[in-house]
Amino acid sequence: MSATARVLVDGLGVDTVCALDRGLSYGDGLFETIRFVAGLAPLWSRHMERLQHSCVRLQLPMPDAALLLHEARSVVGGMDQAVVRMTLTRGVGERGYALPTTAHPTRIVAAFAAPAMMGDAYIHGIRLRWCETRLAIQPSLAGMKHLNRLEQVLARAEWSDPSVADGLMRDTDGNVIAATMANLFAVVDGVLVTPSVERSGVAGVARAEVLASRAAVHVGDISREDLLRADEVFLSSSVRGILPVQAVDDTVYVPGPVTRALQRHWRGLGFPMEQA
Known part of the structure; x- marks a missing residue:
């Protein structure tokens, strides 16, 4: 597990993904960077709205927003000021640009300490x-x-x-x-x-x-x-x-x-x- 971030990959407490993931091969995916304050994300609904819209445009299955919130709160636990990066890739697929017949997205949720701004x-x-x-x-x-x-x-x-x-x-x-x-x-x-x-x-x-x-x-x-x-x-x-x-x-x-x-x-x- 990373010493600088708390990470969940598909809900598991690991910080590695498959080397054949399309996110690594082609940048085939999306991410959201979400500020949490005392366990709350004031702009959560706007992040989910953008993610949903972008998933439609990229033909990616949209993860359940309630699951994402649960995982975000899990990695943020105990941090008063945090930034959560949610990364969604198309997952592992066959070599080539063609979309997989069935997508199995990879979901990465990681929490970092919020940057210091004086x-x-x-x-x-x-x-x-x-x-x-x-x-x-x-x-x-x-x-x-x-x-x-x-x-x-x-x-x-x-x-x-x-x-x-x-x-x-x-x-x-x-x-x-x-x-x-x-x-x-x-x-x-x-x-x-x-x-x-x-x-x-x-x-x-x-x-x-x-x-x-x-x-x-x-x-x-x-x-x-x-x-x-x-x-x-x-x-x-x-x-x-x-x-x-x-x-x-x-x-x-x-x-x-x-x-x-x-x-x-x-x-x-x-x-x-x-x-x-």
Whole structure:
């Protein structure tokens, strides 16, 4: 068993899977990263909704949500602040890309200690940089949290400066899409905007919560020039919450009223805004 995580594979207390699993061979699967606070997951229903929708798109059998919750609570037991990663693969199949006649999915549920985020990050904001690695345009996969994260891996390899918290990624047409680990929002000309994820990127559950909580958010293409003239910029993440952006490279921002209102909304859901 892993020393850094509590893991269940198909309900068993092991941390290994078959070497022939299609998740390893082809990235054939999905995952959810879920924040738990005192044994509760405030955005659980949004995670399950996205997983269900993505399973339909990938033609994967959806696990029973009650079983997933039971296993999540089992691995989280005793942890006040935890992150649960649920991974669902198509399981072991014959060699080749063709879908197995009958899928036997592999279900992995693992709990980790929640990342430490100091209060200063939520008050003053975080620093970002522009990434050179671009996100491919692929509507068939856009929005889903599928297992292929190589674009994000390559983007994250572009810097080692610990003062830079994340990097912003554009698609191959040059549109700003997201950070490597979070969705992006900005206030431009008095309007709250967020990039479309219909052709690229991940439809985050925290993003969905923001969209549901605000009366008018413009969803569409956002250019680098749009972001340069924004009044506020912040990230949304199911793990880290609402994070103001202090700077993107040399462009400086100040957290404003929209960011602060959404931070209050986040706290109202039951999430802490900082950790010691």
